[in-house]
Structure formats: C-alpha cells, structure tokens
Amino acid sequence: MTTGRREPETTAPPADRPTARRALVGRMSWGLADQAVCSLTNFALGVYVARSLGLAAFGVFSLAWVTYGVVLGVSRGLATDPLVVRFSGVPVPAWRAAAARSTGTALGVGLTVGAVSLVAGLALGGSVGPAFAALGVILPALLLQDAWRFSFFAAGTGRKAFTNDLLGAVGLIPAMVVAARAGSVAAFVLAWGAAAAVAAGYGCLQSGIRPRLTGARGWLRDQRDLGSRYLVENVGVSGAAQLRAYGLGAIVGVSAVGVVRGAELLLGPFLAVLMGLSLVTVAEAARVLRRAPHRLRLFCLLLGGGQAAAALLWGAALLLVPDRAGELVLGDVWRSASELIVPATLGVAGASLGVGAAVGLRALAAARRGLRCQLFASVCYVGGGLGGAALGGTVGSAWGVAAATVCGSAVWWLNLRPALREHRPSAPEVP
Helix, strand or coil: CCCCCCCCCCCCCHHHHHHHHHHHHHHHHHHHHHHHHHHHHHHHHHHHHHHHHCHHHHHHHHHHHHHHHHHHHHHHHHHHHHHHHHCCCCCHHHHHHHHHHHHHHHHHHHHHHHHHHHHHHHHHCCCCHHHHHHHHHHHHHHHHHHHHHHHHHHCCCHHHHHHHHHHHHHHHHHHHHHHHHHCCHHHHHHHHHHHHHHHHHHHHHHHCCCCCHHHHHHHHHHCHHHHHHHHHHHHHHHHHHHHHHHHHHHHCCHHHHHHHHHHHHHCHHHHHHHHCHHHCHHHHHHHHHHHCHHHHHHHHHHHHHHHHHHHHHHHHHHCCCCHHHHHHHHCCHHHHHHHHHHHHHHHHHHHHHHHHHHHHHHHCCCHHHHHHHHHHHHHHHHHHHHHHHHHHHHHHHHHHHHHHHHHHHHHHHHHHHHHHHHHHHHCCCCC
C-alpha cells in the first residue's frame, strides 16, 4: 500500500559508499598529481628564465605571462567552465560531443586573440614587442592543452590529464635548453608554447576527439547563460592581475613586475592550484551537490581552510630559507623577492579561503552571485595593489593585495549561504 508521502531518498546504498569514497579519492589524487606537474613546470620555467635573463628581462617575460592569464580566463569562461559545470559525470556520448565543441571554442579563442597579439607585438617592437608576438604564436597550443585538462577531469579520467601535462613538462626541458642558447625572452616564450603543442596534440590522440572549430558558435549560444558571466568573472581575476602588473611597472618600474613574479614563484605550488582549482574541485562539488547537497558547505569549508593552512605553512618554511639557497634558485631576483614573502603568503592564504566558497557557487551554477563577488574582489585587488605601490613601492603593493584578498574572501562566503538556501527547494531530499 502506498501513501501520498514521499519517502526520503538516500544518496547511495550503504554498500556503495566505500566505493564512492574510493572513486572520489582516486579522482582527487589524479588532480593533485596533475597540479603538481603543472606547478613544477611553471616553477622551472620561471626560475630558468629568471636565472638566464636577469631581472629586467624577467619583468618583460612576466608581462607576457600575466597577459596569457587574461586570455586563459576568457577561454575558460567561454569554453571549459560551462563544460565542467554541466557535463561532469554525464554519459560518455554526451561528454564527447560537448568536449569536441568546448575544445574547438578554446582553440578558436587562441587563434583569434593570438592573431591580435602577434600584430600588436610586431607593431610595438623594442624589448616588449617580440615577447608579445611570440605569445600570439603559441596561444592556440596553450589554450588547447588547458582545455583538454578540464575535459578529462569532467569525464573523471584525470589520469589522461596527468599524462598529457607530464609529456608537456618533459618536452619543455630540451625546448628551454635551445631557448637559453638564443638568450631572448621571445625564445623562452616560444619554447613554452612548443611544449604545450606536444601536450595538446597528445590530448587529441588520447581522447580520440578532434576539436570542432565549427561547433564553437553553437557552443557559445547554448552556454551563453553561464559562459557570459564566467567570462566576466574570469577576466576580472586575470585582468586585475594584468592591471596591477602594468600599473606597478608604470609606477615603480618593469623590474618591480619581475620581483612580484619572483615572489609568486616562491609560492608557486599554491598559486598554480588556485589558478586551476576548477580543474578538479568544481567537478567534485557538482557531484557532491547531486548526491548529498547538505554536504556541499562542509566540502567548501574543508577545501578553503585546508588550502589556506597549507599556504601559511609553506610561507613559514620560506622564511627559513637562507639567502645563499634562495640566490641559487632565483639568482638576482631572490633578494628583492624575499622581502615579499610575508605579505604574499597572507595574500595567497586569504585567496585560498575564498576559493572554497567560489567553488561552491560554481557548482550551484550561481553565476550571477559569483560575478558580483568576483568584480568586488577584482576592484579590491587592483585598488590595493596600485594604492600600495603609490604609497610604499613594491612591498606596499604586496601588502595592499594581501588586504584585498581577505576582503574579497569574506564577500564570497557571505554569498555562498544564501545561494545554498536558494538551491534547496530544487535539491533531492536526503535523510
């Protein structure tokens, strides 16, 4: 006999819960392994350039780096962020069709912006122009490699992403040796892109999918509700970093940009994880939301708090590094960069707290709330970084950014709670 009362649904039978936990641990392990490879690759590239070219040329390379970050934000917002939110854990045919259009969109962004960067670099000339011209050449490969990472983690096959990026890291070694012989910023930028092209090509082989450039228009149309907001949100992150870098170069000098990038390299493992957190955690948060929505808040809190604690421990360890060891790694950049360890660590820890709430808002598809939070955080970041630079130079800029990240994180968490409340009426019942 049945009644009108709906029985509460469980997220999984008790016997299946250990299996689900093992699957989660497996996916997160591959995510951490992949992030470790990317962190070490970025760290090695930055250190090699800093030691090979000196502080001023490293500042030029850093300008190209932050510009790439803005373009990466555009690509992720339009192509891969909607893929992770809507196509994580879906049937394979649906994932394959979405991945083909998503990677095609990323490739299209790379070709379009790359052409603009190439022309602008050739027109600029001087010491900066060749670096931006080289960046324009390599952007398609960089963005396609990143798109495969997101695609594989959305499918729950992080092992393939790890293999891709490991191959790119191995390919970077001979490329950097060749670039060192040329001894120019443009040569190192091209070496970076050559390694990315190897990884991007192997991603096509692993997946058996060819990026569909012709599917980009349809993808943008179908995902415009999320893509437009994620685009603005991501560009707010990377654009704020670019404005700070350009402003710092104008106020203090191009060498100051290299000093800030040197401090970021010292905190590289955590910064790389912050930049690519959505690679793993948004997909996992989406799974938590579907299976046990009451656990999403705890998931976000553990994510943000754990990462912030790890960043503080890493920063404390950096303070114990002797100058001789630091100079061995960063060369002339070390002495100036070491002065930024404390404010840079606090800035990363503050941003880490906010990432936990940001991941929750992404999983909830609360794009409007996320956009407001990111715009506020970006304004704080630019204002703190440039205001601090005007008052206290490079060190003042670092302290201004640290204060800005703490304020931004508070706003993210204040918006997560009402977003969870708004989602509850449509969430499945749980005991």
